Amino acid sequence: MIVAAVVVLWAVLFVIFMILGRKRKNAERSFIESNKDKALLHLYCRKIKIDGQKLSSLPHITGQNLQQIAALPSGKHTLEGIFQSTELAGMKTRNVESEKLSFELSLEAGHSYTAAMYFYSSEERKEYYKGNVGKVIAEIPLSLLPESANPKAYVIVYQED
Template sequence: MNNTILIVAVVVVIWAVLFVIMMSFNKKRQAKANEFNNNNKDRAIVHLYGKNLKIDGNDISQFDTTTGESMEKVVALDAGKHSFEGVFETTAVGAAGKNINIKTENLQFEVDLQGGHTYSAGIYDYSPEDRERYIKEYGSSVQDILVMPLSLYKESDYAAGCLAVSCDK
């Protein structure tokens, strides 16, 4: 009985210490994100969910970037037309409740960005028609400015998907 209580107490103490450490990291990340947004109020803030990213032919590391809440790359760009290139990724939940990682081949697209707005570019594991139907039915706080249909391949099953670039309203 005493060993059980001791083990439970040790686990609770370790969990509490790790919880405090993770909360501290999250607080620092949020402060950095707020500072980034405040310093770039007049620029277009773009959240990119991918890797091997290039903007206007230049590696993303050459731009003013930070890491977002979901580990996406967040970049501040001047208003205007920009070209993007990269491998975009997402995670979907399969029928059995198992996480399925989905990624594209190298994609290229152009969008016209306006200063003072926040944009998001990522892939979804449903078709553009399903996305449009969902937005009509439930509404949305974002406006799609580009929806590119994709053919995705996840665990031997053909699936339709789309890359969507959305802007806050």
């Protein structure tokens, strides 16, 4: 009986999460389509401010990978936030985050950008992915805590298209 109850509960939750995932995917697609005339910035960070404004006061949506997608006009923008990533250290997984960073970006309408923390420089990533990483807009080297398996990390902003 217990096994049957767990299986039924799992199946119900699976269906609910599939529906929610589909809705998020459709909402993201619609948001991108309606903001083709703006620069779309995919942000993998928290406590985000753009040009001194909280993200909640700007047109944005949560994407299907739980990133924040902001639609911004062309021009220079100041981005502020705490970037996060996950590292594998042996058999353990650790969440790693940066200090609060602030830097300027120059964005063009009609393009899509990604800002995230990586444990390899853009050159190392370019070699590994054989050049399929996009155009580097900004790269900020970071120093991580001594207990981190990776002593260095980078916040890199790529132009995806």
